[in-house]
Ligand SMILES: Nc1ncnc2c1ncn2[C@@H]1O[C@H](COP(=O)(O)OP(=O)(O)OP(=O)(O)O)[C@@H](O)[C@H]1O
């Protein structure tokens with residue numbers, strides 16, 4: 001079976017991590033062996049799920065659901081080890097001051113190493129990533145585009161040799177929508193919606209990709225409009241003012257929902273859940289990830 005790769009991105013703080021976890025849980029419940037991948041040096045899920053540690057090597061969260069934290073440096077280290085085979089030489093290579101300086105000044109190298117690792121399954125290259133499905137809790141919008149552009153840029157800059165070849169194969173996998181799926185998380189608010197639309201255009205224009213949008217933290221209330229109007233009669237009371245706020249908020253939400261629906265092929269709406277238990281929240285979100 002071909003591996004599926006899901007990228008979850010969006011503006012900072014919109015709920016990328018919990019949506020990624022919800023999607024990963026959903027896929028694992030469907031019987032797939034799933035790896036939830038965090039990017040960078042610091043794990044969000046370690047604290048969120050109160051796990052002892054989350055590191056490069058996957059660890060089990062639940063049945064069929066593991067989590068790992070991949071950074072440019074750890075991915076590059078593993079890649080070098082795979083190529084060089086001798087641990088001592090890899091160490092020498094990485095602990096070399098010139099090499100370290102090179103890694104630090106070549107950000108695209110770090111992005112390329114991460115994307116190389118993520119796409120290594122479908123490319124059948126490097127150490128085995130034995131999962132049916134990878135769900136990547138990816139970087140926020142701007143940094144995410146840098147991640148996407150790294151392989152394309154490198155493939156254009158280096159036409160020949162293994163580096164050019166690798167970059168081209170990464171870029172090809174990223175554009176293959178039978179393998180890679182893109183999810184933009186946003187909120188029913190003006191700025192996040194604009195940013196989601198912009199990101200959608202960039203992915204469409206530069207990579208011919210059609211991402212899905214997840215409208216998160218949608219405030220769902222069953223209070224009838226008549227009740228809100230009634231409460232507003234006492235315009236100076238807290239309840240009256242709150243009723244007015246709620247009515248206007250729902251109106252804005254509705255408008256942004258319609259606009260988002262027009263702009264994206266696929267839209268998922270996730271409510272704002274009043275749930276503080278992390279697994280219960282992820283569970284509730286997973287039920288919406290159809
Ligand atoms: N649908 C929801 N219902 C209730 N709480 C939510 C929902 N979505 C996200 N949250 C909460 O909002 C906060 C931000 O979510 P999260 O950390 O997933 O955002 P993020 O986009 O990953 O942030 P960052 O950009 O910092 O990585 C968290 O406390 C999370 O529990």
Ligand SMILES: [Mg+2]
Nearest residue numbers: 016017044137
């Ligand atoms: Mg996050």
